[in-house]
Amino acid sequence: VREAALWVSGAALAFVATAGAxxxxxxxxxxxxxxxLRPNPRSSGSGPALELRLDGDQLASLRALPGQELDVTVxxxxxxxxxxxxxxxxxxxxxxxxxxxxxxRETLDELASGTFVTVxxxxxxxxxxxxxxxxxxxxxETPRNILEVRATTPEGTSAVKTAILPLRLES
Amino acid sequence: MRxxxxxxxxxxxxxxxxxxxxxxxxxxxxxxxxxRVNPGLGPGTRPLSxxxxxxxxxxxxxxxxxxAYIVDGYVAARSVKAADVRRCTTTDFLxxxxxxxxxxxxxILGSPSGAxxxxxxxxxxxxxxxxxxxxxxxEDALTMGPASGEESMLIALQTTxxxxxxxxxxxxxxxxxxxxxxxxxxxxxxxxxxxGRKAVLATxxxxxxxxxxxxxxxxxxxxxxxxARLDEDLEVFGAPQWTRRxxxxxxxxxxxxxxxxxxxxxELYRIPPRPAEPEPAPGxxxxxxxxxxxxxxxGGRLAVIGRLDTTAPTNLYVLDLHAEDLEALTDNEDMxxxxxxxxxxxxPGGESIAIVARGALSKEPSVHAAPASALLDxxxxxxxxxxxxxx
Numbered sequence: 001v002r003e004a005a006l007w008v009s010g011a012a013l014a015f016v017a018t019a020g021a022x023x024x025x026x027x028x029x030x031x032x033x034x035x036x037l038r039p040n041p042r043s044s045g046s047g048p049a050l051e052l053r054l055d056g057d058q059l060a061s062l063r064a065l066p067g068q069e070l071d072v073t074v075x076x077x078x079x080x081x082x083x084x085x086x087x088x089x090x091x092x093x094x095x096x097x098x099x100x101x102x103x104x105r106e107t108l109d110e111l112a113s114g115t116f117v118t119v120x121x122x123x124x125x126x127x128x129x130x131x132x133x134x135x136x137x138x139x140x141e142t143p144r145n146i147l148e149v150r151a152t153t154p155e156g157t158s159a160v161k162t163a164i165l166p167l168r169l170e171s
Numbered sequence: 172m173r174x175x176x177x178x179x180x181x182x183x184x185x186x187x188x189x190x191x192x193x194x195x196x197x198x199x200x201x202x203x204x205x206x207r208v209n210p211g212l213g214p215g216t217r218p219l220s221x222x223x224x225x226x227x228x229x230x231x232x233x234x235x236x237x238x239a240y241i242v243d244g245y246v247a248a249r250s251v252k253a254a255d256v257r258r259c260t261t262t263d264f265l266x267x268x269x270x271x272x273x274x275x276x277x278x279i280l281g282s283p284s285g286a287x288x289x290x291x292x293x294x295x296x297x298x299x300x301x302x303x304x305x306x307x308x309x310e311d312a313l314t315m316g317p318a319s320g321e322e323s324m325l326i327a328l329q330t331t332x333x334x335x336x337x338x339x340x341x342x343x344x345x346x347x348x349x350x351x352x353x354x355x356x357x358x359x360x361x362x363x364x365x366x367g368r369k370a371v372l373a374t375x376x377x378x379x380x381x382x383x384x385x386x387x388x389x390x391x392x393x394x395x396x397x398x399a400r401l402d403e404d405l406e407v408f409g410a411p412q413w414t415r416r417x418x419x420x421x422x423x424x425x426x427x428x429x430x431x432x433x434x435x436x437x438e439l440y441r442i443p444p445r446p447a448e449p450e451p452a453p454g455x456x457x458x459x460x461x462x463x464x465x466x467x468x469x470g471g472r473l474a475v476i477g478r479l480d481t482t483a484p485t486n487l488y489v490l491d492l493h494a495e496d497l498e499a500l501t502d503n504e505d506m507x508x509x510x511x512x513x514x515x516x517x518x519p520g521g522e523s524i525a526i527v528a529r530g531a532l533s534k535e536p537s538v539h540a541a542p543a544s545a546l547l548d549x550x551x552x553x554x555x556x557x558x559x560x561x562x
Contacts (some may be wrong), residue, residue, distance in 0.1 A: 056536065062536075094223045094225075096492070097262040159540075164536065165536050
């Protein structure tokens with residue numbers, strides 16, 4: 001009887017150990033599968049990550065005139081230093097029939113991990129030349145200005161922010 | 172006995188392990204819209220465009236897999252499943268209406284010079300061609316409407332300063348028939364009966380006190396007759412819609428509101444087959460303010476953009492003409508739905524409706540962590556609203 005009890009206990013222990021191993025393997029497999037479907041974190045701190053910041057008060061002060069000043073803050077929230085960070089700012093009209101995109105560009109040679117740098121832009125936000133496409137017959141509203149800011153590195157790290165400016169014609 | 176129990180325990184543990192492994196499969200799929208679905212119009216709504224541009228006048232291709240629309244005056248078309256937007260005219264074109272006549276052919280009412288000329292012309296353009304050129308097929312055009320079940324278009328033409336005529340034009344631009352019977356006044360809207368044999372026309376007669384009339388044209392015999400004349404202070408908005416339950420039209424006037432501004436107040440009317448006398452449309456309820464209507468492909472339902480009363484938000488409704496039941500398809504919280512006469516369109520199968528909407532304009536700058544081409548609420552965009560089971 002004692003031998004039988006020992007045999008049963010040993011067998012049960014072996015099964016429990018085997019089941020535990022299966023559980024462990026299943027957990028590992030499930031974990032890796034879930035991770036592979038998640039999007040890459042924007043600022044996990046494990047790799048290069050760019051962050052763009054636009055000042056709301058400064059955006060609110062912009063007028064549809066030339067010589068408008070805008071600060072764009074670029075941050076490296078990753079653990080690796082970045083180099084050759086291109087900041088491109090495109091001013092476009094809400095009216096897609098109007099030509100005349102205005103491009104502005106700055107390059108940061110270095111952007112150390114954990115640092116933020118502010119870049120100054122002087123923008124021309126004056127209205128485009130009136131065309132048939134800008135006539136009230138085509139679009140009954142005066143179009144708004146759109147600022148699209150992109151920060152990119154040669155390695156492919158990027159960030160984008162788009163600001164839509166309410167219509168303010170006067171200074 | 173004990174060994175059997177131990178085996179059962181081990182098997183249960185093994186099963187538990189397998190079940191845990193299976194949980195990894197239950198990861199919800201990514202949404203197929205390529206972006207966020209706007210919650211402001213209610214569940215099930217799907218964007219069919221994105222990015223800047225003043226959009227309007229959506230039109231589904233005959234198979235329902237592409238949609239054309241006007242954006243900032245020019246015409247664009249894209250697949251309903253992929254963002255392969257393609258311009259169909261130059262950007263200086265000034266289109267007012269666009270309709271498909273075949274899978275590859277579009278007819279456009281407008282002007283290539285960018286001027287709001289009345290009358291305009293009708294042009295033919297290819298939706299898949301690389302050229303942005305358009306071919307003028309009819310000048311002195313007032314309005315147009317698809318001919319039922321055919322690859323052709325009914326075009327209203329100004330024949331004299333005070334009279335109109337109609338022409339049936341095929342997909343290739345060839346004139347198939349000219350209806351020589353002159354119609355007094357300017358035709359402002361046209362739609363064809365569900366059986367394709369007749370057309371209902373709205374006309375505006377000039378004079379010291381202009382007035383609107385509704386006419387029925389027999390497309391086989393070429394003869395027309397007046398079926399209604401509106402009071403002189405009422406105007407017909409958009410094209411009357413010929414349904415299986417009679418002819419529906421929107422009529423009304425601009426009324427002065429308390430703050431002194433003109434507020435449009437339009438109501439829905441019906442002319443039943445018998446007796447053919449105009450009456451308030453049954454089913455919409457008293458006080459309902461209508462903006463635009465469009466009959467469903469099978470003729471038994473009416474898509475209606477309107478408000479339950481003057482203070483309610485604008486929504487898309489479907490009026491079941493047999494049951495006289497009005498159902499709201501959108502649950503608009505803070506969106507602005509465009510209310511032009513051509514700013515709604517049924518899909519060919521009648522399972523969804525395209526409308527145009529955007530979020531309320533802000534007085535403050537808005538900033539988004541996305542490119543402008545992916546934004547939805549900030550600009551007028553086309554949305555597909557499911558209707559439910561087709562009847």
